[in-house]
Amino acid sequence: MSDFHVEQQEAFTVLGIQKELTSNYTDFAGLAAEKQAxxxxxxxxxxxxxxxxxxISDELFFVNEAVDNKMMYYVGVRADKMDxxxxxxxxFPVGEYVVVLSQGDDTYSLSESVINETFGSVLGQVSGYAYVGGPNGVSITGSGDNLNAKMFVPVVQQ
Structure with a gap:
């Protein structure tokens, strides 16, 4: 089980390469295959x-966001301008976020693992807060077999 907490987060921006996910949102195998490809x-x-x-940092991001009724997936970096x-x-606006921490040894697998754990288990354990939609993402830092993941999910107090 990963560690998690709620914290106030400053605004930040991720510059991403996008992929529209076309599998049904309940087709976890299909979504996983699209992301992996x-x-x-x-x-x-x-x-x-x-x-x-x-x-502008050593973080690599994996971001999920609904845009114009489409499921968008991005791989990105922290940046402050478009390119x-x-x-x-x-x-990612200033506000409260559920932050889920995890570790692993493979960048892509770690990102998927923490996303699945966050939405499959962690958010159900966080009391007094609700997910508000908007972008959510995983930041991966480290190298080799010593990687750290930090998942950001925007929430509001209930």
Missing amino acids: FWQIINENGQLERLKMLA SKADRLIQ
Whole structure:
């Protein structure tokens, strides 16, 4: 089980490469396959490395967001301006967030693991707060087999 808490978070922006997820939101295998294929493509074609050159921190983000009634998935970096190497600037507003911490040894697998645990278990354990929608994302830091994940889910007090 991952550690989690609620904390006040300053606003930040993620510059992301996007993928529209077309599987039904309850088709977890289909969504996982789409995300995995996207991760593989951006690693193989150099998009991810080009994006990392624009980062203002060493964090790599995996972001989920509903945009115009579409499920969007982004791989991104913390940035403060738009660039042609990316598709979107994703705004994480100032506010309260459930923050879920985890560790692992594979970037993509760790991100998926903490997302699944957060929405499958953790949010049900957080009392007095409700998820408000908006972007949620996982920040991965570290290297090799010593990776740290920090999931951000915006919430409001009930």
